[in-house]
Amino acid sequence: xxxDEKEALIGSLKREILQMPAESTVKVNFSMxxxxxxxxxxxxxxxxxxxxxxxxxxxTIEVTSRVDPADPxxxxxxxxxPVYPGVMQIETMGQAGLCLSYFVKNNTLEIKESNTPVKGxxxxxxxxxxxxxxxxxxxxxVRVKSIEDxxxxxxxxxxxxxxxxxxxxxxxxxxxx
Numbered sequence: 628x629x630x631d632e633k634e635a636l637i638g639s640l641k642r643e644i645l646q647m648p649a650e651s652t653v654k655v656n657f658s659m660x661x662x663x664x665x666x667x668x669x670x671x672x673x674x675x676x677x678x679x680x681x682x683x684x685x686x687t688i689e690v691t692s693r694v695d696p697a698d699p700x701x702x703x704x705x706x707x708x709p710v711y712p713g714v715m716q717i718e719t720m721g722q723a724g725l726c727l728s729y730f731v732k733n734n735t736l737e738i739k740e741s742n743t744p745v746k747g748x749x750x751x752x753x754x755x756x757x758x759x760x761x762x763x764x765x766x767x768x769v770r771v772k773s774i775e776d777x778x779x780x781x782x783x784x785x786x787x788x789x790x791x792x793x794x795x796x797x798x799x800x801x802x803x804x
Contacts, residue, residue, distance in 0.1 A: 628774065628782065633798070636774075636784060637754050640796035645770040645786055647689060652682040653736050665729040666722055667744045674719040679768075681730050686773035688727040692719045696763035711761035716795045720785035721749045723769040724799060728781060731773060746804055747781070753798040761787065761794055779803060 628636070657678035663669065680689040694711050701709035729745045730736065761767065767787050774782040780802050787795040 633753065636798065637756070637796075640754075640784055640786060640798070641756055641758065641793065644788060644791065644793060645687065645772050645784065647680055647682050647687050647770065648685060651684040652680050652687070654680050655736065657738055661738045662726060663744075664738050664740070664742045665744055666725045667746065668722055672718075673722075674715070675722050675726060675769075676766075678726055681727075681736055683731060683734065683736070686727065686731050686776070688723060688730065688771050690723045690726060690769045690771075692723075692767040692769055694761060694763060694765045694767065698763070701763055709763050711763070711765070713755065713757050713795065716757070716761060716767075716787050717752060717755055717797050717799070719767060719769055720771060720783075720787065720795075720797050721799055721801070723771045724749075724773075724781070724783040724785060724801060727771050727773060727783070728776065728801070728803075731776065747801040748804060749799055750780075750802045751800040753782075753800060755795070755797040757795045759789075759792065759794045761789070765789055767794070774798075 662675045676691045771785040
């Protein structure tokens with residue numbers, strides 16, 4: 628992706644919700660327990676609550692993440708005016724991206740009992756932006772679209788959406804060891 632393409636993508640991520648074309652999107656209902664079968668994260672750092680929709684053709688996924696108002700992170704960020712940290716929003720987008728990688732790399736819409744979780748290390752945040760503050764108790768809709776992906780690395784665009792408003796966005800790079 629060249630600089631002009633990246634700038635255009637950043638501009639659209641700020642203003643336009645990533646689309647999941649209805650004709651090729653499959654609605655699913657995978658729980659947090661099923662997510663544990665496809666990514667390595669575990670509590671208290673497992674942030675995906677459920678997987679709602681997958682589009683393998685368009686390499687897009689939609690997941691949900693509930694921000695627990697009892698999360699101890701709010702004690703210090705910020706006392707009296709709690710706001711969910713941007714770094715946690717980026718991590719949530721990254722975990723959603725690993726979920727997408729599982730479905731795309733395996734060309735499946737199923738989660739089997741004997742899965743090996745996707746191993747990916749996020750190596751770079753090419754861009755991140757925050758439009759609004761995420762509050763305790765918010766339910767995040769996270770959409771991720773793969774830009775490019777192979778056996779070595781992947782590049783993904785992502786958004787955190789609440790009530791059809793874009794709260795944050797990023798472009799993430801992942802390395803597959």
